[in-house]
Amino acid sequence: MPYWIIGYDITDSRRLQRVYRAMLRHAIPLEFSVFLLTGHEADRRRCLEEICSLIDPDQDDLRCYPLPARGLQERIGKATLPAGIHWSGLPVEQNSA
Numbered sequence: 012m013p014y015w016i017i018g019y020d021i022t023d024s025r026r027l028q029r030v031y032r033a034m035l036r037h038a039i040p041l042e043f044s045v046f047l048l049t050g051h052e053a054d055r056r057r058c059l060e061e062i063c064s065l066i067d068p069d070q071d072d073l074r075c076y077p078l079p080a081r082g083l084q085e086r087i088g089k090a091t092l093p094a095g096i097h098w099s100g101l102p103v104e105q106n107s108a
Contacts, residue, residue, distance in 0.1 A: 014078040015048040015055050016041075019062070022070045029065050037061070048075075 017038060021027040031044075037058035038046035048058055059075060066073055 012049055013051060013055075013080070015050070016045065016076045016078060017048055017058070017062075018045045018074050019066070020044065020072040021066060023067070026065060026067065026071065030062055033061050033065060034058070 015038075017034065019030060019034075021030050021044075034040070034046050037050075037054070038048035041047050048055060050058075055075065059073070062073055
């Protein structure tokens, strides 16, 4: 199943909260304004249509990038999910020596 990285920069705090809550219905938060959407093109389109209806295109920025199906996926640093929770779609932590 395809993966998409969606990030945004919202200038108004009320719009920011609305966008964040809407994104939680579609994707998994990786950072404050960066989400991982797992789904097909129709899922991506549905998500972006909802988010586009909430933003001000003259002041806000919304971006969506597809991840390659077989590309390298690594995570360095703090875990995205709480300890003991593992989701096989997220890259494992890379330990530095």
